[in-house]
Amino acid sequence: MTEELIIAGFGGQGVLSMGKILCYSGVMQDQEVSWMPSYGPEMRGGTANVTVILSDNRISSPILNAFDSAIILNQQSMDKFEQTVKPGGVLIFDGNGITREPERKDINIYRADAAAEASKMESAKTFNMIMLGAYLKVKPLVKVENVLKGLEKSLPARYHHLLGLNEKALQRGFEIVQEIHIL
Template sequence: MEERLIIAGFGGQGVMSMGQLLTYSGMVEDKNVSWLPSYGPEMRGGTANCNVIVSTGLIGSPIVTEASTAIIMNKPSLDKFEKDVAKGGNILINSSLIDKKTSREDVNAYYVPANDIANELGDSRIANMVMLGAYLELTKAVKIDSIIEAFKKVFGESKSHLIPLNQQALDKGAEAIRG
């Protein structure tokens, strides 16, 4: 099993957090992982993306050139990264913020209203966790239990009170894929 993932959006959308959670979760499950962040020059609101690989085999390079999946949080990221998904791969699009469809007909596209779902749960900041839940439902790259365990490592024990809300977001994202 090897998942080659591009996660992209604006800074502040939790793009890097998703990548870190997947990476730590892979380590929890004794998988080989890599995480390669890329930031725009702005502190917040600029572009941000990361390459994540979760694999049961060896990883030759942390750079993802043909992604098996892309998680796209905003329109500029769709424009930039949809071409980098392998034929037959997956594109998860945050349909709350992106009003267009992918131009690709050779990939599986999933439109998840992540911000709308996050707002229904009472916190717009968890849209990334909605998308992560959708991704995990689709690919089974790591277990949701591993994400919860990794949450403590990424955000620290002081944020562990946020785990129930984030668990809800993961579950709602998974539901959005199941339809």
């Protein structure tokens, strides 16, 4: 198994940490992982993306331009990355702020309105975990228990009281993901 994934959105949406949590989950189940961020002056407000690879084998290039899956969190990222999904691949997007829906007919498209859901939860910061839940519903590559273990690893101890909330957010993501276009 090799999964080559791009997660793209605004800085501050938790794009990089979503990728990191996913990588940690992979490490927890003995997979090879790589996490390659776009780096630069993109802390908040700018665009941010990260390439995540999970594999049972040695990972070749951490830098890619064609992906098995894409998690798209804003319109700029939709414009930039819709075309990079391999035919037969998966695109999941959050509808918030999307002005042009994806048009590809040769890929599987899902929508998860994570931003809207997050605003209903205790903390809007659960946004990226809801999105991760949606992704894992479509691509169950790592076990939820390993995601939680990974989360525990990547969150500083002072945030460990939020683990339960994050678990709920993942669960919410599982529930809200809708099929838009399935091959």
